């Protein structure tokens with residue numbers, strides 16, 4: 103009796119304690135397995151859904167609640183998204199007051215008919231775009247539970263990203279279209295109301311069966327399982343077979359993704375091309391004079407994928423679909439929705455940008471609410487390089503950045519509306535401060551990292567970051583650690599300033615005087631943000647020499663990647679507003695002294711960067 107008691111009571115205890123201990127040691131992430139059946143009615147734009155969701159709690163915590171997102175509920179008058187769109191100083195032109203004007207047949211909604219945990223009804227309440235669920239039984243660390251749900255939904259008129267009848271006549275752009283479990287991570291639950299921006303969700307597998315009118319062509323995340331059954335040559339575009347029955351069920355499977363998008367239109371043309379050694383690319387668009395540039399898109403997309411895979415990491419999924427739909431360009435796993443009436447440059451630009459989100463968001467799934475700049479900024483940076491590879495001239499790199507991301511960042515600083523990039527994406531005071539921070543300042547962060555640690559170390563950092571953190575939810579610290587380990591330099595200071603503050607860089611050349619037969623140069627830090635400096639001295643005979651002043655807080659120097667001779671000066675301590683160094687020889691020999699001749703240092707005032715000998 104006693105023996106049995108001990109066995110029963112203590113064995114599980116020991117197990118739980120050890121399990122808890124080992125889980126707390128390292129990284130963990132939750133896991134989902136969705137199975138959904140959707141019965142879609144194209145007459146009234148509504149659908150019935152049933153969803154089975156196996157949820158595995160890999161956290162060290164016992165969970166007593168779970169939360170789901172109901173994104174379509176945002177498309178109703180007086181929703182948080184509607185009010186936010188009408189009250190923000192600079193509303194998104196695609197939204198403005200359009201939600202307020204929707205009538206009952208045009209709004210979006212999800213109604214939950216039934217929600218069970220392991221077969222028994224659970225209590226839940228719906229609060230706008232979020233379901234709060236009180237679990238029947240808590241989910242212990244390491245254990246799984248299965249939720250089953252039936253729901254009915256109406257697809258809203260397309261306002262933002264998702265919806266029906268987009269402005270180019272695509273019937274259904276189905277993003278954020280199903281009740282979706284919120285993510286739980288080391289910061290807890292992320293059940294933010296949907297007010298128009300940013301997504302974050304658990305990794306897992308999706309099986310989605312979509313039953314829809316047989317005249318429709320469906321494009322989606324994942325791999326179509328039954329091309330023969332539906333009589334549609336998915337692998338073999340163009341060989342459409344006559345279909346039978348009023349509806350068809352399209353069966354898709356996607357493994358190890360964190361979202362599922364689909365789109366449907368009766369007039370989609372479907373083109374397929376292979377990236378040699380890479381994924382199959384699918385293009386879905388309506389043929390019209392406005393989409394004639396799509397004919398050139400497959401070839402350029404193959405070239406883009408080859409360049410991206412070589413420089414930023416291998417694309418691990420079998421397919422990627424470029425789908426005409428939505429309201430601009432938005433990334434989803436294995437697919438993107440883009441508007442298609444574009445010039446060639448714009449069409450390729452948006453395709454490259456959204457495809458690159460497969461790396462920075464699709465695979466490196468940072469929480470967009472907190473690290474939108476790691477998605478948009480890194481994507482913008484890599485897009486600029488890819489577009490240069492496709493369209494640019496050699497040696498154009500610096501101009502490309504200065505004309506884009508750097509200029510956007512300088513405009514943001516000048517506007518006086520800059521907020522720290524650590525601001526939650528939904529809570530920026532203005533849309534423009536959000537987008538310039540996320541896209542421009544985010545891209546500059548990575549271009550400028552090359553200035554700090556060297557381009558080779560920066561490029562290696564990006565690849566290593568991808569290989570170590572793909573299929574996970576990295577945050578800023580994870581990226582910084584990779585950059586530090588790759589470069590051997592301390593970099594926390596850079597991100598403390600660049601991300602958590604709006605402090606700016608401004609250096610100038612101060613006094614230049616002869617001293618003891620040499621030239622003494624004073625450099626002045628005018629801005630609060632300290633940086634290592636490359637100072638290029640041009641001599642009257644046309645020769646140049648580089649003087650490099652590292653920061654003491656870097657604990658090291660970047661390698662010399664410049665073809666110029668480089669003098670490594672003593673460390674500059676950030677507390678010191680001025681810094682002096684000496685150039686050997688006569689003042690008369692010097693033509694000019696310039697701080698950063700590359701343009702990669704985001705110095706907000708370049709007027710004081712150059713001293714010229716007159």
Ligand SMILES: [Zn+2]
Nearest residue numbers: 455459478481
């Ligand atoms: Zn983007």
